[in-house]
Amino acid sequence: MFKIFVTVLFLLAAANPVLANDTLEISLQPDPANPPSPQMGDWLKFHSKIENHSSNDAHGVVAWISLIQVDPGKEQPVDLEDWSAHKAVTRSVLPVAQQVGVEWPMRLIQAGSYRVVISAVDRETAHVMTSPFIGFQVRQMPVVESGRILPVAFGVPSLLLILIIWRRYRHRGIFG
Amino acid sequence: MTNPIILIARKESGELLLSGRGITWLLALSIVMSVLSLLLVSNTELSLLDNASVVYMVMGTVTALGSLLAVVLGTDAIAGERERGSLWPLLLAPVTPSQIVLGKMGGQTAGWIVMYLLSLPYVWAVGSSGQNLAQAVIYLALFATPVVLGFGFFCIGLSARVHHVRTALLTGLITLMLLASPLLLGPSLRQSGIGKLFDAVNPFSAALNTFDSVVIDSQTLAVQSSRLVVTLVWLVTTALFAMRSMRKIKI
Structure with a gap:
């Protein structure tokens, strides 16, 4: 019985990544103008919306972009130093039911398979809140x-x- | 008896290749090429350029540096002799003005050949993992040679007509900057009518457009025929200018 409960809970969490006690809801979408098969040197853009759907104002909101390489044997978080100059946004207050839209441009530096995700925290919530991730593949270019x-x-x-x-x-x- | 043209050419090329000053020039040119090459791998923007674009960029730089060397050598050819006081003995020697010019041109050619050979390791280093490396080497010789030598011949003519090295050098450098401007402006030059006209008659543009066409777009020699004509017209015109100027030389 416990196993079934845990499985259902896990499936629910997987279907809707926004946990019940998250104060912020974060969406993430690729820009429609992104190249369908990007290669090294291309630019990609992602759009996210961070919305306060709790009953209280969120204070000290910080949201940041993370990139993870997921190629077999090369799984690692990527240092965004060369990839993006726009790595985080902050808001001192995000009022109830208000949202903030953020654009995340990114230059593709290395070939491989990647996942991008936006994470956010505020002062009141004790855990990190994340967006659904988006995966993309970067093609090799002769350089x-x-x-x-x-x-x-x-x-x-x-x-x-x-x-x-x-x-x-x-x-x-x-x-x- | 050795042909006086060969004697003068040997003296000119010897001054470039065997003198400390000549080798120092070559060292300076190689350092410029090295800095450019290092930028290509250390700079994030440049290191992400497509391999063929990088080869094209290096070919353009080699042509510009070769032209710069030709301007300096050409300017020094007559005006330099005049300032050093060695022009009179040369004119009194049993050689015709045409033979003097042809000998000076031989020295120019030797300087460019060395410069070209010096550039080949750089072209190989940036282009060996990409496309059209062999074409890059061949077309650099085919199109950069008339452009570079043309600058040298033009400056030989200039240095025969003006009294001072400085004046001839300044005029030569301004001409080089004007004609080599497509290297900095790129395709934006061709967006206006004047730009298109300038691009069509400019030998430097002809060479650059050929490098682009051959290395990046993999096009054939047949497509480049009109550009080859532009560079050859430049070479012949400047050679005639140098010969004619030598006959009207100012002592």
């Missing part, structure tokens, strides 16, 4: 490989520099 650049970028000037030094010392008779 410059640093492994080849570095030897050439340092090697060619170094060779010329050695040639200059060698010439100078040869004229002085050091190398005969």
